[in-house]
Amino acid sequence: MTETSDRIEQDAARDFTGSRRTHVEFRGIKKSYDGQTLVVKDLDLSIRAGEFVTLLGPSGSGKTTILMMLAGFQPPTAGEILLDGNPIHDLPARKRGIGMVFQNYALFPHMSVGANLAFPLEVRGIRAEERRERVERALGLVRLEGFADRRPGQLSGGQQQRVAIARALVFEPSLVLMDEPLGALDRSLRDEMQYEIRHIHQALGVTIVYVTHDQQEAMVMSDRIAVLRDGIIEQLAVPEGLYEEPESAFVARFIGESNQLRGRVCAISEEGDVCDVETDGEVLSALKVGRCQVGDQVTLSIRPERIKINPAAGRYTNEVDAVVEDLTFLGEQLRIRLAACGREDFIATIPNIVGHGGLVKGDSIRIGWTVIDCRALNHEEFGL
Amino acid sequence: MAGSLRFPVDPHRRTQLRALALVAPLVIYIGVTFIAPLGTMLTRSVYDPVVADVLPETLELLEQWDGRTLPSEAVFAAAAAEIRRAAAARSLGQVAGRVNRVQGGLRSAVTRTARELRDIEAGPWRESMTAIDSVWADPATWHAIQVTGERFTARHYANALDLQRLPDGSLAPQPVERRIYLKLFWRTLLVSTVITLLCLILGYPVAHLIARSPTGRANWLLILVLVPFWTSLLVRTTSWIVLLQTQGVLNDLLVAIGLVSDDGRVAMVYNMTGTIVAMTHVLLPFMVLPLYSVMRGIPPTYMNAAASLGATPVQAFLRVYWPQSLPGVGAGALLVFILAIGFYITPALVGGSDGQLISNMIAYHMQTSLNWGLAAALGGVLLVGVIVLYVVYERLVGVERMGLG
Numbered sequence: 001m002t003e004t005s006d007r008i009e010q011d012a013a014r015d016f017t018g019s020r021r022t023h024v025e026f027r028g029i030k031k032s033y034d035g036q037t038l039v040v041k042d043l044d045l046s047i048r049a050g051e052f053v054t055l056l057g058p059s060g061s062g063k064t065t066i067l068m069m070l071a072g073f074q075p076p077t078a079g080e081i082l083l084d085g086n087p088i089h090d091l092p093a094r095k096r097g098i099g100m101v102f103q104n105y106a107l108f109p110h111m112s113v114g115a116n117l118a119f120p121l122e123v124r125g126i127r128a129e130e131r132r133e134r135v136e137r138a139l140g141l142v143r144l145e146g147f148a149d150r151r152p153g154q155l156s157g158g159q160q161q162r163v164a165i166a167r168a169l170v171f172e173p174s175l176v177l178m179d180e181p182l183g184a185l186d187r188s189l190r191d192e193m194q195y196e197i198r199h200i201h202q203a204l205g206v207t208i209v210y211v212t213h214d215q216q217e218a219m220v221m222s223d224r225i226a227v228l229r230d231g232i233i234e235q236l237a238v239p240e241g242l243y244e245e246p247e248s249a250f251v252a253r254f255i256g257e258s259n260q261l262r263g264r265v266c267a268i269s270e271e272g273d274v275c276d277v278e279t280d281g282e283v284l285s286a287l288k289v290g291r292c293q294v295g296d297q298v299t300l301s302i303r304p305e306r307i308k309i310n311p312a313a314g315r316y317t318n319e320v321d322a323v324v325e326d327l328t329f330l331g332e333q334l335r336i337r338l339a340a341c342g343r344e345d346f347i348a349t350i351p352n353i354v355g356h357g358g359l360v361k362g363d364s365i366r367i368g369w370t371v372i373d374c375r376a377l378n379h380e381e382f383g384l
Numbered sequence: 385m386a387g388s389l390r391f392p393v394d395p396h397r398r399t400q401l402r403a404l405a406l407v408a409p410l411v412i413y414i415g416v417t418f419i420a421p422l423g424t425m426l427t428r429s430v431y432d433p434v435v436a437d438v439l440p441e442t443l444e445l446l447e448q449w450d451g452r453t454l455p456s457e458a459v460f461a462a463a464a465a466e467i468r469r470a471a472a473a474r475s476l477g478q479v480a481g482r483v484n485r486v487q488g489g490l491r492s493a494v495t496r497t498a499r500e501l502r503d504i505e506a507g508p509w510r511e512s513m514t515a516i517d518s519v520w521a522d523p524a525t526w527h528a529i530q531v532t533g534e535r536f537t538a539r540h541y542a543n544a545l546d547l548q549r550l551p552d553g554s555l556a557p558q559p560v561e562r563r564i565y566l567k568l569f570w571r572t573l574l575v576s577t578v579i580t581l582l583c584l585i586l587g588y589p590v591a592h593l594i595a596r597s598p599t600g601r602a603n604w605l606l607i608l609v610l611v612p613f614w615t616s617l618l619v620r621t622t623s624w625i626v627l628l629q630t631q632g633v634l635n636d637l638l639v640a641i642g643l644v645s646d647d648g649r650v651a652m653v654y655n656m657t658g659t660i661v662a663m664t665h666v667l668l669p670f671m672v673l674p675l676y677s678v679m680r681g682i683p684p685t686y687m688n689a690a691a692s693l694g695a696t697p698v699q700a701f702l703r704v705y706w707p708q709s710l711p712g713v714g715a716g717a718l719l720v721f722i723l724a725i726g727f728y729i730t731p732a733l734v735g736g737s738d739g740q741l742i743s744n745m746i747a748y749h750m751q752t753s754l755n756w757g758l759a760a761a762l763g764g765v766l767l768v769g770v771i772v773l774y775v776v777y778e779r780l781v782g783v784e785r786m787g788l789g
Contacts, residue, residue, distance in 0.1 A: 073688050093691040106689035110707045119703065120693035171694065 022085070023049040023175060023207045024070065029079035031065050031231075039065050041231040043079070047209060049174070052201050054210040054218040057228030058254075063211045066228075067177050070209065072096050083175070094123075099168035099176040099206075103183055105160045107152035113139070113163050114148030120171040138170040141200060158189045165200065178210045182217060194220045215255050219243070227251050247289060249380040252301040259307075259346050261300040265292050265376070275376055280342030285317045285371045290378030297379035306373035307348035309336070309365055316368030322346065324363040340367060426767075429540050429760035434478045435532040438470045439463065443533040446526060451552075455526055460509035463529075464501055471498035479532075485755060486528035486539075493517040493525075540761035565745065565762065569769070572742040575660060576724035582664045583671040583720045584713065591675035591712070596684065609672050617666065621733045624662040628653035628734075654736030662730045667723055671716040678712025718777055722770055742766060 024047040031040040040062040047053045055063040068074040070081060072093030081089040088096055107116050117135040126134075139145050142162035152160055161181060168176050178197070182190045198221045201208050212218055218225045219239040226236045227250075235242060235251045246252035249260055263279030268288060275288040277300055284300060292298050308316065322340035329335075333349045336359065340346040348367060359365070436443060441462040449455045470476040476498055484491035500516045513520040531539060531549060539549060546563040547555045557563070594605045612620060627633045630649040638644045652658060682705065690700035728743040735744065742762060749759035 071688075071692055073691075093688070094694045094696060096692075097694070098692060100689070100692040102685050102689055104683070104685065106683070106685040108686065108689075108704055108708075119690070119695070123693065123695045123699050123703075167693070 021049040022046050023051070023083070024209065025082040025085075026066070026070075027080050027082065029066070029069065029081065030077045031062070031069060031074065032077045038077075039231050040069075040076075043231075043233065045226060045233065045236070047207060049207055050205045052198075052208045052210065052221055052223045054212060054222040054225045055228055056212060056215060056218040056225050056254075058213055060230075061228040062231040063213075063228050064179060065231075067179055067209065067211050071098055071100050071177055097171075097173050097175075099171070099173035101161075101164050101168045101176065101178040101181045103180045105152070105164040105181075107160055107163055107167070109152055111151075112148060113144070113150050113152065113155070116152065116163060117148075117167050117170045120167065124171060134170055138166040141169065141203075142166045142196070157185055158193065161185065161193060162196070165197065169200070169204065169206070173206065175207045175209070178208060180212055181210075182212075182214075190217070197221060219255075225255075227254060229254075245289075246301060246375065247377070249299040249301060249377045252375070252377065257304055257347065258301045259304060259343075261302070261341050261343065262379070263298055263300055263376075265294050265296050265298055268294060274371055277376055282320050282341055284320075284341075284374060286374040286376035287371060289375045292376065292378065298376040299379050301375045301377055302369055302373060304335075304347040304349040305333075306369050308368050309348065309350060309359070311366065311368040313366075317371050318374060319366055319368040322365050322367045324359055324361055324365060327359060327361060338365075338367065425756075425760040426764055427760075428756050429758075429764045430538065431536055432482070432532070432540075432757050433535050434475075435482055435529065436535045438475055438479050439466045439529065439533060442466055442529065446530055446533075449526065449530075451527065452523060454510070454521060454523065457508060457510050459526075460513055460520070461507055464504075464507075464509045464513060467494070467498050468501050471502075481754070482532045483525075483528045485758075486531050487519075487524055490519060490525060490528060493519040537757075540757040541764065543758050544761040544765050565742070565765075568740070568742045568745055569765065572725055573769075575656070575663075575741060576721050579660060579663050579667060579724045580671075580717050580721045582660070583668050584717060586664070587668055587671035587675055587716065588709075588713075591672045591679055594672075594676050595679035595682070606676070609669050612666070612669060617729055618733075620666060621662050621730045624658065624665070624734055625653055628658055628661065653734050654739070656735070656739045658734035658736065659731045659739035659741070662734050663724060663727055666727075666730055667720045670719045670723060674715035674719065675709065675712040678715070679709055682708050714777065718774070721773070725766065725770060 024045075026043045026045040029040055029043040030038055032038050043066060045053075055066055057063045065074060069076050069089070072088070072091060072095075076089055079089075080087050083096065083098075107113075108119070111119065114135055117138055118131050121131045121134060135148060136145070139147060142165055144159060144162055144166065147155070147159070147163070152163065155163065161184075164181065165178075168178075181197075182193050185193060194217055197208075197210075201221075210218075210221065219242075222239055224236060224238055225242055227234045227242065229250055235247045237245070242251060242255045246255060246258075252258040253260065261279045261284075263277040263284070265275050265288075266278045266283065267276040269275065273288055275286055275292070275298075277284050277286050277298055279300060286298075286300055290298060311319065313319075320340050322338040324336060325339050325344060326337035327334065328337075329352075330349075331352065333352050336348045336350065337344075338346040338348055439462075442459060445459045445462050446455060449459065467476065470479060476494065480491045480494040483494065497513060497516050497520070501512070504512050510520075519525045531537075542549060542555060544565050546558045546566045548558050548562075550556050590605075590609065594602050594609070597605060625632070629635070630651060632653070634652065635644070635649045639646050639649065644650060652661070686704050686708070687700050690704045691697075695703065725741075726743050727741060728747060731739050731741045732744050732747070735741070743766075746759045746762045746766075749755045749762070
């Protein structure tokens with residue numbers, strides 16, 4: 001355990017460029033639209049100045065609602081939101097000074113790109129001369145110099161997206177919210193924009209709260225990711241932390257891929273960090289992550305790429321028999337579907353260095369993995 | 385010959401033909417019920433053969449007339465013969481009516497002349513006719529015959545624009561007491577503008593409310609807007625009389641709460657107020673519907689975006705919402721304005737004397753004075769006015785931007 005978490009903390013220190021000052025704070029925020037079901041349940045979250053925090057979750061997890069409350073378009077049902085230590089939840093959106101990039105850009109179609117960018121400056125009463133200068137600078141930031149006279153409708157999706165970002169930044173807010181801004185773009189454009197947003201974030205040092213359902217997008221850009229599910233933050237961590245140390249079966253499934261096995265704890269080590277779990281006749285050693293006692297149901301999570309095929313005997317604590325069910329060639333890696341631990345869909349991936357590694361469908365093999373790569377998580381009760 | 389072999393029937397073309405056949409009934413219907421009557425009416429406004437057909441010889445001889453002195457004996461002889469013939473054929477009445485519109489009093493003079501000419505066998509016709517009625521000694525009479533004798537004429541249009549043709553052929557404004565139509569045109573334009581503005585002021589918030597409502601509620605509200613269409617226009621208009629008349633509901637209410645005294649009841653109907661109130665009500669849906677359809681297409685995120693950029697609600701409305709709703713405003717305003725300009729029933733019922741519009745005058749000439757030529761010319765002026773407005777509007781806003789759908 002210590003080995004990975006050390007690495008994660010180092011990574012966090014390296015990646016996080018902001019200060020330690022708290023910029024945004026949610027305290028006990030609840031939100032209900034109909035007065036009965038809570039879309040956001042008791043949210044506590046503090047975001048530091050200059051940080052890039054992503055709210056990641058499937059649709060209906062409450063991530064957009066949180067953003068709307070922060071932007072000022074939805075009042076929280078309970079709790080308070082602080083910006084630089086001042087409560088803002090009663091302030092109208094226009095007085096919060098928060099930049100926002102909307103899902104469908106929301107560029108004003110009847111105004112030129114330049115007029116769109118000048119709009120926030122105009123309503124703030126900034127002189128025409130300075131306006132022009134700042135619009136020009138903002139367009140330069142998103143590499144759209146010379147586009148000021150075009151109409152949004154004449155631009156491509158990616159260009160519109162950049163205009164939307166420039167407009168959210170042009171009045172120099174210290175906090176910028178982005179609501180699935182790349183959802184409408186195709187894959188390659190999205191990759192490019194992710195890099196660009198990351199670059200802008202580092203160049204300007206603004207705090208960004210980003211909402212997405214795309215875990216890869218979250219991983220690429222974020223300092224920290226809050227994984228949301230049913231209005232609750234399941235886990236808040238740096239990207240590596242989420243991947244390496246998921247604290248729930250949901251996070252393990254949602255971030256990357258994971259083989260999940262159901263089992264019962266049959267022993268816990270003296271130090272309390274390792275437990276033996278019996279699953280379908282096999283006894284596997286796992287990191288004890290969830291709060292569990294002997295006899296409790298747990299969910300084991302094993303990443304496919306951490307599984308070794310035919311390891312030297314005795315090299316790994318956990319070794320089981322498996323039968324190759326299916327092989328899929330994915331270019332840089334090989335995806336192997338195995339029948340193992342009583343399951344038919346146990347997945348292992350191996351790098352494509354040695355071709356198929358001599359494996360063919362129907363082979364009986366041994367597979368193994370370390371204790372560190374096998375996490376015993378609280379058993380998940382679905383539908384809660 | 386071999387054409388069909390080299391070019392087999394294009395299936396696409398057949399589809400087109402079938403589509404055309406399906407559209408044909410409507411095209412024919414519009415042709416019969418709209419274009420043909422419109423064409424006939426517009427023709428009537430410039431083409432009137434009645435006098436020319438009845439008095440051909442007189443008119444031909446009048447061409448040599450100098451226009452100031454009395455016409456020659458030949459002209460009188462031809463006129464006497466043709467008047468007698470027309471009286472026998474019972475077509476003199478139409479001629480008398482037309483001449484009378486140019487020069488008042490001629491109708492009775494012509495009829496009397498025809499009656500007395502029956503007993504006169506031979507000339508000199510000049511003496512006989514001037515003896516029967518002194519109007520025949522007046523060059524203006526002959527001038528009137530000349531004017532009405534033109535088959536193709538602009539006199540109806542001149543009339544419709546309060547112009548008169550002087551004996552020397554030039555156009556001049558009618559004397560003040562005979563100017564009717566220009567004033568009426570202006571009043572119609574003014575009233576239509578007021579009604580359009582009222583409809584916009586009343587309809588805009590309603591359309592916005594409906595556009596922002598969830599679909600279910602929006603449908604209910606739309607039905608409420610459309611309910612007036614399910615009631616006869618006549619019923620709706622007369623119910624305004626019930627509400628607005630001096631002994632009506634509204635006045636009773638005002639008296640009851642003491643706002644006006646019993647003998648100080650407000651005249652709200654049979655005048656311009658009645659016309660404006662009732663027409664605004666009748667035309668309101670035509671404003672709400674195009675506005676609604678345009679507003680429905682403005683995503684609410686625009687207002688959120690404006691707010692997040694620091695705009696006050698007023699700024700957001702003026703800079704972001706209003707400009708985007710303009711196509712709907714244009715479509716609704718044009719629709720209401722054009723309908724108002726030609727509105728007939730409502731002003732006829734609740735307009736009284738000073739709430740009448742140009743269409744009521746057209747109806748008067750169609751039904752009472754039977755001067756169809758003038759009625760057609762008034763309609764033609766109206767049509768041109770609307771087309772001019774449309775073109776101006778098209779230049780300003782652009783029809784392709786107009787949200788009629």
